[in-house]
Amino acid sequence: MNPASAPTTEETPLSARETIKALHAYLRPHRWAVALGLLCALVGAAGGLLQPLATKTLVDRLASGETLTGILIALTVLVLLGTAVEAFGAYVLERTAESVVMAARRTLAGRLLRLRLAEWERIPPGDLMSRVTSDTTLLRAVSTQTVVSAATGAVAFVAAIVMMGCLDAVLLGVTLGVVVLVGGAVALVMPRIARATERAQEAVGEISIALERVLGAFRKVKASGAEERETARVEAAARRAWRHGVKSAKWEAVAGSADELAVQLAFLAVLGVGGARVASGEIPVSTLIAFLLYLFYLIDPVSKLVDAVSHYQEGAAAISRIAQVERLSTEPTDRRTGGCLPRQAATEPGPVPVRFEDVSFRYRPDLPYTHQRVSFEVPRTGMTAFVGPSGAGKSTVFALIERFYEATGGRVLVDGKDVRDWSLAGLRSAIGYVEQDAPVLAGTLRENLVFAAPGATDDDIRDVLTRARLDPLVERLPHGLDTPVGHRGSKLSGGERQRVAIARALLRRPRLLLLDEATSQLDAVNELALRDVITEVARETTVLVVAHRLSTVTGADRIVVMDSGRVRAVGSHEELVAQDRLYARLAATQLLTPTR
């Protein structure tokens, strides 16, 4: 798949109103800090605003031969105070901006881990990661600087205009004419900055997608000699990011220099018109000087306003991409509703632990049904095995019990209650699940073992290590249980990973143990040993097993034969060999049993 065309989250951008609402939500918890930063910025701006007036007084006093010491000291104090207050305000705002970014990252990370599996499968993880890392960074500028720059810029701009109006209305008219002209041109440029930034951020997401694709299958890439091709993919995305980044920089440069241009043009115009007015005696020269100083003072508020708008355009693109993740549907989290599965032993009498009632299911509306009217029951103790050809829907049975997905039709009952009526956390905490590919997480072996049972004691760990035949592995590892495994740590073999996964599931002391091809990579000796362990566990736990190798399940108490999303037959090995043609054929090929 071309990373450029990889499916991403809903691409509908937010409207301007929604963006401002989202920005407001980010800032609400920090409103007092923003207000303080704003106040400091305004004080700083006011200090600057008084300077031209002070200069006018200074020039007037100079003309009348008065002393200047007092006013010079006042001016210096004004400058120092204004700068100190502005610096403090800038610190408060930067700190607030960092807090906004952190809050957004925390919320997004929490949300990503609660995504429904169907949503998670739709979006490349690299894209999701870039939204948590790169897009949130863009929030920094928009969250506080934009707001404060817009507010202080607007206040200082209006105040300077009022002062200039008081000095000379004609010169003000000339100035405003130029500013409006240049401002109109800037307004045309702004949407281009937003578009280019959004594209650049998308391309950054594509880089992550392309990298995640190859880093997740690193050996495959090397074995296939695909390094150059895959590097070219990453480069193509990087080039796209560069192109859009440069485009955005170009428009930002145009917008950024507009404030200078406006003031320079206004300066020339004011100099021409003002000079003529001074020459004709309509205004004194001190008024022209003060007016020109206000004109230069205007550079700051105007550039703040331009900055505010261009940062807003950048930030709006990021807010939109973050909001797209916030729109993805997540799993319910309320532990109080539904209740937990009772912990009573499976040996005690109680309802059927797992029952499928006419269950139909498809992964997405555009995909065919993987289950059609599937019905079966699992007894409270003993081992129930699911067998059948690849793609028959065996693993999906486990995914439906775990409520990773919800049945499209019919009901999945656990302990006599629809899985949708149990609390999700309560349901899953009663299940031990060993997945087909038995992933190991980056961390120590101990962390991997207690991942699903953080409260496990050292005795519990020792017990499962022995049961899962992991003692020799622990002895071999340089730091025993505290040896890092997984990424960058000691590498575990496929069989070792499976044993770690089984130990992890057993440590949870589950009511239901789901084993999906859990022993497929073990050598014969270890497989036999673990089969005994599982048989022992099945005496007091409900054990469900998916297996391709019939040899691993011939002793199961009940075998469910699945084919093309349907249950073909249910029975013991002997019954099925006698009654079901598909099972008899599987047995004949795998176990060398004579066919009927």
Ligand SMILES: Nc1ncnc2c1ncn2[C@@H]1O[C@H](COP(=O)(O)OP(=O)(O)OP(=O)(O)O)[C@@H](O)[C@H]1O
């Ligand atoms: N996450 C998914 N999204 C879409 N389709 C899926 C998904 N997982 C599985 N499928 C499809 O659903 C069908 C049943 O898959 P399932 O993994 O349950 O079969 P299985 O019997 O366990 O196969 P195997 O023995 O090869 O593991 C297959 O056609 C598979 O392609």
